[in-house]
Ligand SMILES: Cc1cc2nc3c(=O)[nH]c(=O)nc-3n(C[C@H](O)[C@H](O)[C@H](O)COP(=O)(O)OP(=O)(O)OC[C@H]3O[C@@H](n4cnc5c(N)ncnc54)[C@H](O)[C@@H]3O)c2cc1C
């Protein structure tokens with residue numbers, strides 16, 4: 372049986388980037404501004420990480436930035452990072468790279484999805500847009516440790532069919548008896564025969580039960596804002612719902628003070644927080 376822990380950074384040397392090599396790149400979205408980067412650590416090293424953690428990804432001469440780990444430890448040594456090209460220094464330079472390129476990685480950093488809490492319970496994953504990355508890690512992890520969790524329900528939405536990440540995998544999940552997948556897009560196209568509608572509306576229709584369950588919600592703030600009242604209406608309590616914050620990080624290890632919300636450092640106390648925890652913090656996120 373797998374061991375879970377909502378631990379802080381598992382990195383042995385969190386300030387030292389480990390050399391990694393870019394193995395392959397997959398264009399995720401039609402507009403090619405989101406790509407998946409598959410990396411392997413050099414010198415035969417591997418990482419001990421958990422779904423929900425992140426890394427500081429660095430490019431020599433450009434700098435570094437925090438990126439969630441989209442792969443699951445159950446998938447082997449290859450680490451997956453799915454990155455939106457903001458036009459900023461690091462993400463733009465990363466998007467120009469091809470296989471064989473050197474990349475630095477600090478991590479794994481931060482806490483994880485609450486795997487201890489989820490064990491033996493039903494898991495509900497609600498994702499919107501490209502914030503689905505670490506939720507993918509969680510879904511893969513649950514599927515690889517299926518006997519440790521109850522039902523797995525995934526509601527995932529994007530603006531358009533082309534904007535959905537991990538399309539080949541979504542097709543597999545759609546057919547799998549191991550999870551229930553509800554895909555939606557704001558607006559379909561001629562090739563889309565699936566559901567149209569915003570994520571909160573679909574959640575309202577799906578009505579995930581709160582009994583013996585934990586939910587993780589990730590997506591644009593507007594999606595979260597409208598999904599929370601739906602969960603409330605369905606009886607979910609703030610301590611049953613978790614999210615991951617993406618904000619103002621620099622060092623990733625609690626040294627620079629850039630990411631703090633009240634007494635909490637998002638980089639070491641998070642990025643995963645329950646909505647019960649967040650409700651006690653100043654509304655700066
Ligand atoms: C814990 C954590 C996990 C993250 N995971 C991912 C991930 O899996 N995939 C991913 O693509 N990004 C992720 N991000 C966001 C990512 O860190 C930023 O997009 C990145 O720092 C931009 O770096 P840059 O050097 O390219 O751009 P910068 O030069 O830092 O910024 C360039 C432009 O991008 C904008 N920008 C900066 N941060 C963000 C942001 N968070 N969202 C949107 N625009 C932003 C800036 O306002 C600016 O206009 C994560 C952030 C955190 C804190």
Ligand code: FES
Pocket residue numbers: 619620621622623624625626627628629630631636637638639
């Ligand atoms: S990013 Fe530096 S303290 Fe959190």
